[in-house]
Amino acid sequence: MPGCDRFREARMSIQMLAPAPADSELRPVPGDPGLPLLGKTLQVLKDPLGASRQRYDQYGPVSWANLFGKPTVVLLGPDAVGTVLANRDRAFANGPGWGRFLDNFFYRGIMLLDFEEHLHHRRIMQQAFTHERLATYLRDINPAVAVGLRQWPARGELKFYPAVKRLTLDLATDIFMGEENLGARAEHINRAFIGCVQAGTSLVRFPVPGGRWRRGLVGRKVLEDFLKEYLPKKRAGDGSDLFTALCHSESEDGHRFSDDDVINHMIFLLMAAHDTTTITLTTMVQYLGQYPQWQDRCRAEVLALESETLGYEDLDRLPSVDLVMKEALRLVTPVPALPRHVVKDTEVLGHFLPAGTEASIGLHFTQHMPESWPEPEKFDPGRFAEDRREDKIHRYAWTPFGGGVHKCIGLYFAGMQVKSVLNQLLRRYRWHVDPAYVAPMNFMALPYPTDGLPIRLEPLG
Numbered sequence: 033m034p035g036c037d038r039f040r041e042a043r044m045s046i047q048m049l050a051p052a053p054a055d056s057e058l059r060p061v062p063g064d065p066g067l068p069l070l071g072k073t074l075q076v077l078k079d080p081l082g083a084s085r086q087r088y089d090q091y092g093p094v095s096w097a098n099l100f101g102k103p104t105v106v107l108l109g110p111d112a113v114g115t116v117l118a119n120r121d122r123a124f125a126n127g128p129g130w131g132r133f134l135d136n137f138f139y140r141g142i143m144l145l146d147f148e149e150h151l152h153h154r155r156i157m158q159q160a161f162t163h164e165r166l167a168t169y170l171r172d173i174n175p176a177v178a179v180g181l182r183q184w185p186a187r188g189e190l191k192f193y194p195a196v197k198r199l200t201l202d203l204a205t206d207i208f209m210g211e212e213n214l215g216a217r218a219e220h221i222n223r224a225f226i227g228c229v230q231a232g233t234s235l236v237r238f239p240v241p242g243g244r245w246r247r248g249l250v251g252r253k254v255l256e257d258f259l260k261e262y263l264p265k266k267r268a269g270d271g272s273d274l275f276t277a278l279c280h281s282e283s284e285d286g287h288r289f290s291d292d293d294v295i296n297h298m299i300f301l302l303m304a305a306h307d308t309t310t311i312t313l314t315t316m317v318q319y320l321g322q323y324p325q326w327q328d329r330c331r332a333e334v335l336a337l338e339s340e341t342l343g344y345e346d347l348d349r350l351p352s353v354d355l356v357m358k359e360a361l362r363l364v365t366p367v368p369a370l371p372r373h374v375v376k377d378t379e380v381l382g383h384f385l386p387a388g389t390e391a392s393i394g395l396h397f398t399q400h401m402p403e404s405w406p407e408p409e410k411f412d413p414g415r416f417a418e419d420r421r422e423d424k425i426h427r428y429a430w431t432p433f434g435g436g437v438h439k440c441i442g443l444y445f446a447g448m449q450v451k452s453v454l455n456q457l458l459r460r461y462r463w464h465v466d467p468a469y470v471a472p473m474n475f476m477a478l479p480y481p482t483d484g485l486p487i488r489l490e491p492l493g
């Protein structure tokens with residue numbers, strides 16, 4: 033029977049990552065390395081959900097494969113995800129985990145710091161994300177969104193993804209840099225920044241002329257020089273931008289960022305904020321275009337607000353937009369997996385993970401498991417409504433912003449930006465997406481639709 037043969041073959045190819053200590057009751061991590069050199073990397077990049085499903089069915093929540101050139105333990109499902117994110121025995125480190133992909137370009141960004149040092153920086157950075165600060169950012173975001181949307185056509189076809197990517201990039205430079213009139217330099221800075229982001233997931237990881245890696249290194253230098261030039265002015269000023277906020281942030285115990293810290297954090301924050309928000313808006317707009325009843329619900333909410341300009345207090349008055357955002361973050365998880373490095377022997381769900389191993393926390397798969405989510409591929413924002421709360425099945429079933437000490441510091445900022453854009457889009461347009469459309473997603477870096485998400489705009493009012 034061919035099915036049985038396949039099963040036998042699969043069992044024969046199982047290898048254990050490392051023997052568990054003899055005096056423990058732990059089990060080794062099962063898995064298989066995959067192809068020589070490439071391991072399972074291409075399979076995972078091509079079809080992350082399918083590859084994870086196969087892995088989970090074959091090995092369960094904790095297994096290993098060669099990924100991006102190293103043996104990597106893959107953690108799937110809310111229990112495994114929760115154990116690593118909570119990191120109770122401090123065995124999982126971010127710096128060497130993310131560092132493999134980002135260190136050359138996002139050196140000493142807060143997400144790449146660990147333990148005491150991370151906590152120290154986080155306490156200072158938190159002061160740039162207080163309610164007062166967020167409210168001032170929102171005041172600047174609204175007019176910047178209006179300026180961006182004025183460049184969009186009044187009606188007809190639009191590729192939404194590149195258009196909103198441009199918009200969020202301009203927003204980032206405005207809100208992060210402040211009122212500086214960068215003129216032609218803005219384009220140069222944006223290109224440098226895009227170079228850094230794309231280099232992080234380059235498969236060729238050395239500076240070939242004209243290659244992505246090299247563009248990333250050049251981009252990093254351009255950004256550093258640019259920020260250094262503005263730093264004295266930002267230290268001395270009292271602007272409402274994030275750059276100024278980082279210059280002045282002070283933890284409760286009186287610590288501030290050094291000049292190098294401010295620059296490293298600025299470059300990292302630009303990256304952390306940009307593509308994540310872009311893909312969230314893209315997913316929301318796709319489904320709102322395919323489900324007009326949800327688009328109408330969201331529009332009715334924004335039209336019921338007192339003012340056309342979204343105020344900070346309005347953020348809690350858009351419950352349908354919240355539901356749609358949660359469902360979009362579930363369906364297309366902007367950061368599908370989080371890398372970690374095991375810094376000391378530890379265990380996850382009874383499996384032994386030796387120090388020195390790489391780990392990958394599967395957020396995207398966990399948010400698509402039929403074991404937790406009824407009809408997981410269906411767009412159904414109501415699953416997050418109070419009377420259903422499907423996410424409550426497990427604390428770590430829905431974790432698009434991560435969890436534990438590294439949980440996204442910008443989650444409210446992201447919500448604000450998403451709502452500011454949607455508030456204005458819903459007032460200006462009705463848009464349509466073919467109900468049968470399935471986005472052709474690329475997962476090489478952060479996920480995005482390769483066709484740019486074509487939508488049809490119809491003016492309102």
Ligand code: HEM
Nearest residue numbers: 142143304305308309366370432433434438440441442446
């Ligand atoms: C929908 C949008 C966003 C998503 C889905 C998202 C997702 C995430 C995730 C999953 C992490 C955890 C990484 C880890 O544990 O390894 C994270 C961390 C982080 N995010 Fe976000 N993010 C978003 C928007 C933003 C924005 C707008 C900002 C800043 C304005 C931001 C700043 C950060 C920072 C600084 C960290 C690192 C925190 C730390 O290590 O202490 N993010 N984000």
